Amino acid sequence: MSALETLRHNLALAHRNLPLVRITGTVSEIAPTHYRVRGLSPFVHIGEIVTLGAEADGRIGEVVHIDDAAVTVKPFQAVASGGIGMPASLAGPLLIHPHAGWKGRVLDALSRPIDDSGALPSGDLGVPVDGSPVTALRRARVNKPARTGVRVIDAFVPVCAGQRIGVFAGSGVGKSTLLSMLARARGFDTVVLALVGERGREVREFLEDALKGDRSNVVAVIATGDESAAMRRLAPKTAMTIAEFFRDRGESVLLIMDSVTRYAHAAREVALSAGEPAVARGYAPSVFSDLPKLLERAGPGAVDSGFITGVFAVLVDGDDHNEPVADAIRGTLDGHIVLDRAIADEGRYPAVNVLASVSRLADQVWTPEERELVLKLRSMIARFEETRDLRLMGGYQAGQDPELDKAIAFVPKIYRCMMQMPGTTSADAFKELAAALHAE
Numbered sequence: 001m002s003a004l005e006t007l008r009h010n011l012a013l014a015h016r017n018l019p020l021v022r023i024t025g026t027v028s029e030i031a032p033t034h035y036r037v038r039g040l041s042p043f044v045h046i047g048e049i050v051t052l053g054a055e056a057d058g059r060i061g062e063v064v065h066i067d068d069a070a071v072t073v074k075p076f077q078a079v080a081s082g083g084i085g086m087p088a089s090l091a092g093p094l095l096i097h098p099h100a101g102w103k104g105r106v107l108d109a110l111s112r113p114i115d116d117s118g119a120l121p122s123g124d125l126g127v128p129v130d131g132s133p134v135t136a137l138r139r140a141r142v143n144k145p146a147r148t149g150v151r152v153i154d155a156f157v158p159v160c161a162g163q164r165i166g167v168f169a170g171s172g173v174g175k176s177t178l179l180s181m182l183a184r185a186r187g188f189d190t191v192v193l194a195l196v197g198e199r200g201r202e203v204r205e206f207l208e209d210a211l212k213g214d215r216s217n218v219v220a221v222i223a224t225g226d227e228s229a230a231m232r233r234l235a236p237k238t239a240m241t242i243a244e245f246f247r248d249r250g251e252s253v254l255l256i257m258d259s260v261t262r263y264a265h266a267a268r269e270v271a272l273s274a275g276e277p278a279v280a281r282g283y284a285p286s287v288f289s290d291l292p293k294l295l296e297r298a299g300p301g302a303v304d305s306g307f308i309t310g311v312f313a314v315l316v317d318g319d320d321h322n323e324p325v326a327d328a329i330r331g332t333l334d335g336h337i338v339l340d341r342a343i344a345d346e347g348r349y350p351a352v353n354v355l356a357s358v359s360r361l362a363d364q365v366w367t368p369e370e371r372e373l374v375l376k377l378r379s380m381i382a383r384f385e386e387t388r389d390l391r392l393m394g395g396y397q398a399g400q401d402p403e404l405d406k407a408i409a410f411v412p413k414i415y416r417c418m419m420q421m422p423g424t425t426s427a428d429a430f431k432e433l434a435a436a437l438h439a440e
Helices: 003-017 151-156 175-182 200-210 229-248 260-273 285-295 324-332 341-345 368-386 388-392 402-418 429-438
Strands: 024-030 035-038 049-052 059-066 071-075 087-092 164-169 190-198 218-224 252-258 307-315 335-338
Touching (some): 164 324, 175 252, 190 229, 229 285, 260 324, 285 324
Parallel strands (some): 252 307
Antiparallel strands (some): 024 035, 035 071, 049 087
16 A cells, blocks of 8 residues: 555544544443433433543543433443543544454454454445344255354254354363364454453463464464453354444354353343343343343344354353353343253263254254254263263163163264364364274
8 A cells, every 4th residue: 555545544534533523522421331421311322332531541441321410431442441530532433444454363342453463454435343143044055054163063952154063062062172173264264353351361361372383374363351341242242233333245154152151241231320220030031031132133134245154152150051141142142052061071072962952953954864863862862971870880681671782882972072182173073973883
């Protein structure tokens, strides 16, 4: 790009970002989690951005509540700061400007680079982070298999390109490790990774170890656990908007979000700051309307565009898979992979409970023969598990039940076959399973 073209581009960006009229107010109240600003109520909408103090200070926040007297602003900084009477100005809706050159970069929730690799290129079109999903009748059908390279998933919980599937697990059961294995799946043009509320230590580990240092097709959006609730709530929306940008370019996109539960926790904090009542285990009603709005944006785009295959981690509070957030997410997604602490305690990783895991699009992937085989194997596993206590007590003798004898012979082989270490990839899950079952 020549110097003249660079100048022209910078002038266009400045013209785009500078409003013709500035609407201002003053801060009338400061709490640890929010500001109250007078003078903006007639002009502002929920979700718009307010600049607090001088622009050079970089303090901005999101409008979460409006009344006649003032508006409530949730800051993107970790702690609200400043003084009473501090000026505040309306900055309009939050827009990001995705660009194909964002691949290989690490961003924060406000789409600012945090990887010390220089400024980000800016796309010409500003896109709101609160986008809408493709309408139901304009969406393409989901029927193309997507191989993950994880044996237990490809065999028992197969995934389609454009499917949205959840990984449900308590803490310390191997959720992040399984996600790192899925992040290396082949067949995707772009991987968009959203790490929400994670420990700061785990971010570099995921980017460098799980991806083996190859981030050329990865866009990572990071909001660690020490950041504000507003940033943790924004990060999944930013990641989804970036994924939609690449999808609309016709690309196949893998979106991995870890975790949706921490997004719900942040949305709860923002909603309570806005004065909403707590209705279910402390969650406000808007949390349960925000979840499907976010999750429905993943999936196939319009016909002849690309698709977003969404893998959403769900951190199950207290190992209760029926708690409100997990239950709401499970009802929205196209399938769920359940990680079981008892399986992890046995040292079988990935700790997938194949009996509790379901892919609602499995019939689009399996051949009739594979479907029949999987149903038989599930039946054997169920029989093996339901008689575990009986066998441990010595209450079963071989030869009394041929079906159980078969389950005792084959299920341990299935379990051994389904074990897989990070860094390894399965080429054909069913061939490997057949070889394991016929092994002596």
